[in-house]
Amino acid sequence: MPELPEVETIARSLQPLLAGRRILSARLLWERTLAEPGSEEFGARISGQVIRSTGRRGKFLLLPLSRDTLLIHLRMSGDLLIEASEQPPATHHRLLLELDNGQRLALNDTRKFGRVWLVDDPQTVLGGLGPEPLESSLNAADFYQRLHALRRQLKPLLLDQNFLAGLGNIYTDEALHLARLHPLTAASLVDEPQAARLLQAIREVLEEGIRRNGASIDWVYRGGDFQNYFRVYQRTGQPCPVCGTPVQRILVGQRGTHFCPVCQPS
DNA sequence: CACGAGACCTGTTCGC
DNA sequence: TGCGAACAGGTCTCGT
Numbered sequence: 001m002p003e004l005p006e007v008e009t010i011a012r013s014l015q016p017l018l019a020g021r022r023i024l025s026a027r028l029l030w031e032r033t034l035a036e037p038g039s040e041e042f043g044a045r046i047s048g049q050v051i052r053s054t055g056r057r058g059k060f061l062l063l064p065l066s067r068d069t070l071l072i073h074l075r076m077s078g079d080l081l082i083e084a085s086e087q088p089p090a091t092h093h094r095l096l097l098e099l100d101n102g103q104r105l106a107l108n109d110t111r112k113f114g115r116v117w118l119v120d121d122p123q124t125v126l127g128g129l130g131p132e133p134l135e136s137s138l139n140a141a142d143f144y145q146r147l148h149a150l151r152r153q154l155k156p157l158l159l160d161q162n163f164l165a166g167l168g169n170i171y172t173d174e175a176l177h178l179a180r181l182h183p184l185t186a187a188s189l190v191d192e193p194q195a196a197r198l199l200q201a202i203r204e205v206l207e208e209g210i211r212r213n214g215a216s217i218d219w220v221y222r223g224g225d226f227q228n229y230f231r232v233y234q235r236t237g238q239p240c241p242v243c244g245t246p247v248q249r250i251l252v253g254q255r256g257t258h259f260c261p262v263c264q265p266s
Numbered sequence: 267c268a269c270g271a272g273a274c275c276t277g278t279t280c281g282c
Numbered sequence: 283t284g285c286g287a288a289c290a291g292g293t294c295t296c297g298t
Contacts, residue, residue, distance in 0.1 A: 002291060006291075075291085076293095077291085077292095113293080171291090255292095
């Protein structure tokens with residue numbers, strides 16, 4: 001899926017196109033895309049509501065409406081498009097929201113993993129999420145304390161949205177490389193300077209991702225170009241940008257994990 | 267508490 | 283060329 005920088009990019013690009021628009025009707029093309037409420041209630045309840053703004057929390061897109069909040073998670077292959085509302089839906093369109101200006105918001109999602117919620121209180125969906133990595137309220141001392149309390153390996157821990165919200169497979173590998181930490185390191189063994197370095201690295205890679213409008217890989221092209229600046233992600237066998245050692249790929253928690261065996265010793 | 271496997275899905279790329 | 287396996291930006295659930 002899009003990770004934090006990609007979702008942030010999408011939220012920012014949709015803001016001028018959606019803020020103030022009224023939703024006229026909804027058309028659900030794949031039943032399971034809708035997490036909550038049922039399709040019948042969804043259509044009736046969302047029709048007539050005005051989109052106040054577009055935002056993000058972790059990897060969730062947040063669209064506060066006049067009365068409810070629409071939450072969208074794009075998971076692996078989801079994307080959002082604004083298009084003319086009269087054309088026939090494309091092959092992988094799963095949900096269409098018709099707007100009051102002749103356009104529609106379309107959720108396109110090849111793999112059908114994406115989910116949408118229409119809820120009164122967004123906290124019912126977002127309540128368990130960990131802190132936002134880019135917010136200054138998260139400081140290095142707290143981050144160290146939270147790492148210190150857990151025995152889990154860094155890679156799966158950083159992917160856990162309840163520990164920290166927004167990192168996915170790309171930015172986790174990139175951050176661990178920048179912080180010079182091995183992905184299998186036990187969190188409890190990370191010392192204070194290393195924890196500070198890791199938090200700093202997470203922020204740097206996320207900010208660079210946002211600055212480059214996210215990454216576009218495989219057939220899901222979103223316009224960003226961060227994929228041209230990967231340090232290790234999907235660069236197996238290619239030289240580490242720091243020391244030239246071939247990048248290694250291992251499997252951690254069934255996720256491809258890329259690292260430099262020299263810069264990130266175990 | 268922590269980890270691994272399987273599920274949910276479709277499409278592309280890799281290896282023989 | 284063809285065909286099956288592996289793999290892909292995510293997360294949930296179940297079993298040990």
